[in-house]
Amino acid sequence: MAEFTITKSTLDDIAIVSLHGFLDAHTASQFEQTLGEVINQGMHKIIVNFAELEYISSAGLGVFMVFIEGVRAKNGDIKLAEMQPRVFTVFDLLGFPMLFEIYEQQQDAIAKFGSNA
Amino acid sequence: MNNSRMPLPSLVRMHNMEQRNPYRYELTIPSDLSALVSTRTFVESSIASCGFPDTVVQQIVLAVDEACSNVIRHGYANTNDATLKLLIETTDKGVTISIIDSAKPFNPLQVQAPDMQEYFRTFQHGGLGVHLIRRIMDSIEYIPSSSSHPENELRLVKLLPVLPS
Numbered sequence: 190m191a192e193f194t195i196t197k198s199t200l201d202d203i204a205i206v207s208l209h210g211f212l213d214a215h216t217a218s219q220f221e222q223t224l225g226e227v228i229n230q231g232m233h234k235i236i237v238n239f240a241e242l243e244y245i246s247s248a249g250l251g252v253f254m255v256f257i258e259g260v261r262a263k264n265g266d267i268k269l270a271e272m273q274p275r276v277f278t279v280f281d282l283l284g285f286p287m288l289f290e291i292y293e294q295q296q297d298a299i300a301k302f303g304s305n306a
Numbered sequence: 307m308n309n310s311r312m313p314l315p316s317l318v319r320m321h322n323m324e325q326r327n328p329y330r331y332e333l334t335i336p337s338d339l340s341a342l343v344s345t346r347t348f349v350e351s352s353i354a355s356c357g358f359p360d361t362v363v364q365q366i367v368l369a370v371d372e373a374c375s376n377v378i379r380h381g382y383a384n385t386n387d388a389t390l391k392l393l394i395e396t397t398d399k400g401v402t403i404s405i406i407d408s409a410k411p412f413n414p415l416q417v418q419a420p421d422m423q424e425y426f427r428t429f430q431h432g433g434l435g436v437h438l439i440r441r442i443m444d445s446i447e448y449i450p451s452s453s454s455h456p457e458n459e460l461r462l463v464k465l466l467p468v469l470p471s
Binding site: 192211213214215244246247248250251254255257258274275278279282283284287288 | 339340342343346361364365368371372375378379422423426429430431432434435437438441442
């Protein structure tokens with residue numbers, strides 16, 4: 190398996206970005222580039238699915254900080270879904286649940302975007 | 307005072323009985339972020355039998371990843387033709403991990419701990435690796451290179467929880 194891969198899909202005006210493998214200082218630039226491309230295509234409602242992400246370090250968390258202000262300024266958001274406990278722990282250690290909505294199920298994140306429409 | 311007849315919790319008794327010498331593990335990696343994967347595997351396998359819960363093992367692995375990332379990115383400025391050495395010593399008290407490099411000194415202890423509420427309010431980024439290391443490890447010591455000590459050394463310590471006797 191590759192160290193880190195990303196798959197993308199869309200559901201109406203929502204972009205779903207799914208992460209697989211290890212997101213660290215080596216692979217964070219790949220994620221930053223992909224998320225930047227999604228936003229540059231005009232998508233501002235973004236769900237990042239973590240179901241198959243095995244590991245994250247601060248470089249990965251930093252990518253969310255790069256884009257969150259911009260997408261919220263355009264009435265969008267980056268919502269996070271389906272984290273494994275070891276990944277959630279890292280977000281939690283740094284207090285990221287203060288800034289980001291984190292859902293156990295992707296469906297709940299989709300519904301939250303829908304309710305804001 | 308004679309404690310010898312007092313019953314002890316099983317974990318403490320196991321530690322007291324072991325009285326083992328330190329185990330030492332060593333790994334040299336290139337100053338390249340692609341080496342972080344194998345570094346994490348090395349740290350995890352070295353400390354696996356120390357007695358830390360899995361969640362703590364994972365956090366120690368993360369702290370070492372953050373420390374090595376900082377040396378590669380800030381110390382070596384992403385030049386990938388140098389090396390870092392990791393020394394891990396495990397005892398019945400816990401683990402000490404030394405990260406040794408020949409880069410420009412980068413003292414993580416000089417990085418100010420962020421106020422996370424302010425950090426999020428103003429949408430800052432960067433600087434979280436050192437904050438994570440501080441949150442995870444029990445002690446952090448930095449010895450910059452000098453004429454008597456030609457390499458920089460960052461020493462991270464995590465102690466096993468002491469159970470009440």
